[in-house]
Amino acid sequence: QVQLVESGGGLVQAGGSLRLSCVDSGRTFGNYPMGWFRQAPGKERAFVAAITWTGGSTFYADSVKGRFTISRDNAKNTMYLEMNDLKPVDTAVYYCAADPDGDYQKYSDWNYWGQGTQVTVSS
Numbered sequence: 001q002v003q004l005v006e007s008g009g010g011l012v013q014a015g016g017s018l019r020l021s022c023v024d025s026g027r028t029f030g031n032y033p034m035g036w037f038r039q040a041p042g043k044e045r046a047f048v049a050a051i052t053w054t055g056g057s058t059f060y061a062d063s064v065k066g067r068f069t070i071s072r073d074n075a076k077n078t079m080y081l082e083m084n085d086l087k088p089v090d091t092a093v094y095y096c097a098a099d100p101d102g103d104y105q106k107y108s109d110w111n112y113w114g115q116g117t118q119v120t121v122s123s
Contacts (some may be wrong), residue, residue, distance in 0.1 A: 001026040002112040004096050009117030012086055020081040022096030032099040034079045037107055038092035047105040086121045093118050
């Protein structure tokens with residue numbers, strides 16, 4: 001069973017950096033894509049980034065391209081999101097997700113979710 005646990009969120013000033021981690025503590029992962037979504041207060045959960053199971057392909061929302069980097073280490077059952085040049089608009093709860101059925105950018109297509117980690121960017 002997939003059990004996703006995020007960590008690494010916190011409070012950072014604009015222009016700063018954070019690194020989020022997502023560990024699958026339920027089983028060894030490696031044969032399905034993983035992704036990150038975020039949800040700001042009063043807004044829908046939005047796609048941030050995704051990575052294939054080999055790590056060979058990555059996908060990003062336009063709003064984070066060039067600032068965020070998704071990666072994974074299957075030997076450690078862990079996925080990462082390196083976030084640089086953070087802006088106040090990046091403030092949200094960040095969720096990791098696993099095993100999508102189809103469209104990576106549709107949150108309803110992902111089968112497994114973590115509990116989320118708060119990222120707050122102050123101006």
